[in-house]
Amino acid sequence: MNVPPPTSPEDLSDVQSGSPATPQLVPLNPGGGGKATPPSKSKKGQRMDRSSDEYRLRRERNNMAVKKSRLKSKQKAQDTLQRVNQLKEENERLEAKIKLLTKELSVLKDLFLEHAHSLADNVQPASSTSGQESDAQ
C-alpha cells in the first residue's frame, strides 16, 4: 500500500509558519544545472520545486482531499460503532421475545397435559403419560 522511497527520498524542508507570514522559502535547486524554466517544461519526472505555485496549488488540494477522506473514515468508524449498539439492543429485544414465547408455550403444554389427564381419568384407564416433545435447534 505504501512504498517507501525506493531510491532516494529527496524532499525535505518546509516548515512553514502557521500563522503569520513568513513563508520565506528555500531555494532548492534540482540538479544544479542551469535550466530554470526550460523551453519544454516537462514538469513530470522532476520533483518539482516547492516554490512553484503549481506545486503549492496541488499540495493544498491534496491537503483538502486528505482531510475530507479522514473525516469520512472517522465517520464510518463511528457509524460502525453505533451499529454495534443498535444490534446489541435488537438482540436483547429478540431474546426477551423468545423468553416470552417459550413461557407461553410452556403454559399451553401444561394445559394440554392437564386435559389429557382428565380424559384419561374419564374415558381411558391409562396408557402412557407422556407429553414431551423435543425442541428444535
Add this chain to the structure above:
Amino acid sequence: MNVPPPTSPEDLSDVQSGSPATPQLVPLNPGGGGKATPPSKSKKGQRMDRSSDEYRLRRERNNMAVKKSRLKSKQKAQDTLQRVNQLKEENERLEAKIKLLTKELSVLKDLFLEHAHSLADNVQPASSTSGQESDAQ
C-alpha cells in the same frame, strides 16, 4: 480528548529526512521578547534544535509510539467490524427461533380451539363462537 489549537493552529512540520545527514539548523527565534534563553541552561521551554541528538532520539521514539498506536487503532476498528457481523449472525439465529416458536404456539392454539369445539358439542350447547386471541408484543 483533544484540543485543537483554539487560537492559532501552529503546527506544520514534516520534513522527513531520508538521508541521515540533513539539517543544518533552524534557529527559530521567539518573537521578540525578552526571555528567550534565560540565564541558566534550561534545555526545555524552547523548541529545541532539530540537530540535537536528544531531539532525534525523542523523535524516533515518538515515531515508534505513533506507529504502535495507529496499529492498535486499526486493529480495534477491525474487531468492531467483526463484532457487527457476529451480532448480525446471532440476530438471524434468534429471529429464526422466534419464527419457530411462534409457529409452535400457533399449532397448539389451534388444537385448543378444536378441542374446545368438541367439548362444546358434547357438554355444552353453545355460548360464544369466538376463538380469537391477541398476540403479545
Add this chain to the structure above:
DNA sequence: TTATATTGCGCAATGA
C-alpha cells in the same frame, strides 16, 4: 518532570 499514547496535519506515492 519525564516517558509514552493520541491526535491533527501536511507530504508524497499510489490507487481509481
Add this chain to the structure above:
DNA sequence: CTCATTGCGCAATATA
C-alpha cells in the same frame, strides 16, 4: 489529470 487513500514523520496534547 484530478481526487481519494494510505504510510509516515512532526509536533501539540493527553495520560501515566
